[in-house]
Amino acid sequence: MQYWLIKSEPFKYSWDQLVADKTTHWDGVRNYQAANNLKAMAKGDLCFFYHSNEGKEIVGIAEVVKTAYPDPSDETGKFVMVDVKASKPFKTPVTLDTIKNTKALSAMALVKQSRLSVCPVTKAEWDIILAFGMG
DNA sequence: GCCAACGTTGGC
């Protein structure tokens, strides 16, 4: 079991939209590092759902229901997408500020590589954020 | 809306 963080700008595709849709294709990734992370995802892996730009906070948990397969919206055929479903909403969103101000989280890929839209999350980081979000 | 960071592209 691995943990991830996936980013979306809420006005493009929000958590509420995912909840309404139940499941979505996580397509549109055009970055090799992010694509490699998508390829490393296994069915059942959990992802924090982060709202970038507006909100800048983790708002819920999504679960990988289908591993990487070709993204039809990519004309070059190089990139992949996965399918995720809404798992659990956070009671309290965990903001980027909180993450930056928490020592154990300040080395997260989210902070270090702000432009990477699909980032790995360690078990330790996952547990801390989960405690904040569900607390 | 600006700009820093950084990934990608293309000329050489």
Added chain:
DNA sequence: GCCAACGTTGGC
């Protein structure tokens, strides 16, 4: 294969 130019992302 280097590197300058360019485009995109995302925090501020």
